[in-house]
Amino acid sequence: MISASSAACSAYGACDLFAKGDLRPCSIVIFGGSGDLAARKLIPALYNLFIHDALPDPINIVGASRTVMSDEVFKDRLYGFLIEQVEVDQQRWLEFSKKLFYQAITYDNGDSYLELADFLDGLDQKNNTLKNRMFYLAVPPSLYPVIGAHLGQAGLAVEGKDGEDWARIVVEKPFGRDLDSARELERILHDSFNEHQIFRIDHYLAKETVQNILMLRFANTIFEPLWNRSFIDHVGIVTTEKLGVEHRAGYYEQSGVLRDMFQNHLMQLLALTAMEPPSHFVAERVQDEKVKVFRALKPLNIDNHHDNLILGQYAAGMIDNQPVCGYRDESGVTPDSLTPTFAMLRVYIDNWRWRNVPFYLVSGKRMERKETKIVIQFKNVPHSMFRNVLDENILANRLILGVYPEEKISLSFQTKNPGAKECLRPVTMDFKYNSVISKTELGAYEMVLLDCILGDHMLFWRQDGVELSWSFITPVLQFCENCLMNKDDLQFYPAGSLGPEKSQEMINLLMKG
Numbered sequence: 001m002i003s004a005s006s007a008a009c010s011a012y013g014a015c016d017l018f019a020k021g022d023l024r025p026c027s028i029v030i031f032g033g034s035g036d037l038a039a040r041k042l043i044p045a046l047y048n049l050f051i052h053d054a055l056p057d058p059i060n061i062v063g064a065s066r067t068v069m070s071d072e073v074f075k076d077r078l079y080g081f082l083i084e085q086v087e088v089d090q091q092r093w094l095e096f097s098k099k100l101f102y103q104a105i106t107y108d109n110g111d112s113y114l115e116l117a118d119f120l121d122g123l124d125q126k127n128n129t130l131k132n133r134m135f136y137l138a139v140p141p142s143l144y145p146v147i148g149a150h151l152g153q154a155g156l157a158v159e160g161k162d163g164e165d166w167a168r169i170v171v172e173k174p175f176g177r178d179l180d181s182a183r184e185l186e187r188i189l190h191d192s193f194n195e196h197q198i199f200r201i202d203h204y205l206a207k208e209t210v211q212n213i214l215m216l217r218f219a220n221t222i223f224e225p226l227w228n229r230s231f232i233d234h235v236g237i238v239t240t241e242k243l244g245v246e247h248r249a250g251y252y253e254q255s256g257v258l259r260d261m262f263q264n265h266l267m268q269l270l271a272l273t274a275m276e277p278p279s280h281f282v283a284e285r286v287q288d289e290k291v292k293v294f295r296a297l298k299p300l301n302i303d304n305h306h307d308n309l310i311l312g313q314y315a316a317g318m319i320d321n322q323p324v325c326g327y328r329d330e331s332g333v334t335p336d337s338l339t340p341t342f343a344m345l346r347v348y349i350d351n352w353r354w355r356n357v358p359f360y361l362v363s364g365k366r367m368e369r370k371e372t373k374i375v376i377q378f379k380n381v382p383h384s385m386f387r388n389v390l391d392e393n394i395l396a397n398r399l400i401l402g403v404y405p406e407e408k409i410s411l412s413f414q415t416k417n418p419g420a421k422e423c424l425r426p427v428t429m430d431f432k433y434n435s436v437i438s439k440t441e442l443g444a445y446e447m448v449l450l451d452c453i454l455g456d457h458m459l460f461w462r463q464d465g466v467e468l469s470w471s472f473i474t475p476v477l478q479f480c481e482n483c484l485m486n487k488d489d490l491q492f493y494p495a496g497s498l499g500p501e502k503s504q505e506m507i508n509l510l511m512k513g
């Protein structure tokens, strides 16, 4: 157990959770305003920011989607979802709801965007909001190019000089489905928006413990000297889930685990674990260092793919003692689907620091437990002076950065077991966030919305990173699609297990501790 002393804050007051900087009046337009993401994630996050006085004042929050409805119906709908999720203070809701508006839009009709522009101008005049605008695309990715292009044509992407009248567009993954489509999307968005106006969300980056990786590595002197091929045997980056495909078969059948988890979340965790220290903790410098990691990724050795790539799909099994069906029996999934729901990749980073250190990236649905962690496995002691006295192996040190369920850092090492007999006992030193630091009330969506209002790109993908990540994953996807056509390499694992047989040994090792 470790105790915490008082915190040191960054220049813009990051320790004060909800007072991060200059929150300028703005309008947030949520395309897909009548949809699930808006109702379940975005509005609750905005409400949470509001009750902590962390939203700009004044602010307009405008839902925009195809359905025609009045402001009042829009608000009632959101209220219904909100009370299912959080405790709502009636007075605060009344104040918050005054900031909510609705405007129906036809996504592929230019006039509709001109009407939206007029509507926003009207709100600016009425409510004294400035012409700062965030356009959040809570819509299927097929609409990103359509909406992006129309916003540009309607003049809604134009910014003033020196940071006045900003216009920002927020998109969620997937950013394309391979390298070519990612470049095409980029071309269309960049026709209207500059890179600094585009915010590509990866919700893993907004997780507190994920952000902590850089603090642990670079705000301490004791870890960094060991953080390299001389001391580290291998690294595991694991995100397993109990959930199956749920109601998202349409999307998942096209995506599979490699597009759904690897191209984005696992690549970000890999970059944070492996990158060099940036000269300053500012978004551009951090992104530069991440990009160098992606650039140094050794293309996966496809000829030797059995050692580097394991793919699986869940079959029927038990989760929490309840029987669950296999992937192929999920509604919306084709009965002979070859979509992988599990993958383990062994990747190498071809640079001085990491030469020959394997990084095992693992993710799967319907596994035994939900867990996200980074395992740094140190090397064995080079010489054991205890070998004549002790018959047991000396377990090598291991540092675990736990992201879920426990937000923790734990270091395991050997101690002497008390008593006359010479024997070793492995122990762990744990730092658990929740035991010493009051739980942050900032969820991932609060973080990204706030950072977007502030124009801080730290928690978002930059386009060169997106493309490099696709450059690495696309050949793997192509290879998988070919070999899966031959049904060679897809291994079935029972729901509730630790994945396919072939990966068990490594998974068992990584899941320990």
Ligand code: BG6
Pocket (backbone or CB within 6 Å): 203, 239, 241, 243, 260, 261, 372
């Ligand atoms: C999403 C994936 O990006 O991340 C989902 O599309 C996955 O399939 C989810 O379930 C996992 O996120 P978390 O935060 O629950 O680990």
